[in-house]
Amino acid sequence: MPLVRIDLAADTTPEVVKAIGDVIYDAMTQTANVPEDDKFQIVNRHAGDELVYPAAGYLGVTYTSKIVFIQVTWSTGRTIEVKKAFYKAVADGIHGKTGIRKEDVWISLVEVNREDWSFGGGEMQYAPK
Template sequence: MPENDYFQLVKAHSNTSSDSITHGDYLGVERDSGIVFIRYSCALSERKKKKQFCARTADLVKENMSIDEKNLFVVLTENTPADWSLGPGVAQYL
């Protein structure tokens, strides 16, 4: 990964019914109103790496933010460098 190749976008929502619709026990996981969604754009293609990444993310969120991992949704969106334009409308990796 090139130096400084990291970007973060954080969007916070208040925890009101108008901000999100969630089911409290989807897939058998009992959640409360403190749900957190994290979406990553990444190039992790191996299932083992994805599982490790999700587990480590849950550990860090629990340790550093006091959020119960049962309230954490992690979505990995795979892409390649060819899927990015890093300004000014140029697909630098194509």
């Protein structure tokens, strides 16, 4: 039940955007046990001055104007090993399919409880039993 927000440069082509979205979805289903067809993504393109990152880098990682910010909101409970595998699969996949540097793939995970979702109809589909 993840919700993925992808923020990237305004000049990113539709083909690259699609590839990024597909890589993230594939990584979620293959490494993090996300169900098939559970693909909810919001893509925002930004002018250069709207993607802010430290010019000198951070924690030994440097960035370029091709940076892609990815925020995944998903249910809590995944192990550190699963999260590491997810990060690697996303960075490797995006680099392999688009040429974007792995260093420019920035990922944040937000964990929420299963009852924090409504998939429509004003219902809590994963209500506690």
